[in-house]
Amino acid sequence: MISTPDRRRTITMINEAIEAGARLRKACDTLNLSLRTIQRWRRTDGSVREDARPGAKRRTPKTRMSSGRT
Numbered sequence: 001m002i003s004t005p006d007r008r009r010t011i012t013m014i015n016e017a018i019e020a021g022a023r024l025r026k027a028c029d030t031l032n033l034s035l036r037t038i039q040r041w042r043r044t045d046g047s048v049r050e051d052a053r054p055g056a057k058r059r060t061p062k063t064r065m066s067s068g069r070t
Contacts, residue, residue: 002051
């Protein structure tokens with residue numbers, strides 16, 4: 001799994017490469033990532049998606065209810 005901060009850094013590096021004239025595919029190849037991975041990570045508003053896989057580590061909600069068992 002790649003953490004959200006690492007995803008943000010990766011997207012930033014790719015965006016900088018594109019602004020400098022590189023093609024998206026070449027930038028992805030340099031980082032050994034597929035083009036599809038970058039497409040999944042990016043949102044339409046420019047932000048980066050967090051890991052949404054079922055096995056992803058998540059914080060316990062503050063509003064978690066007790067199990068009710070004693």
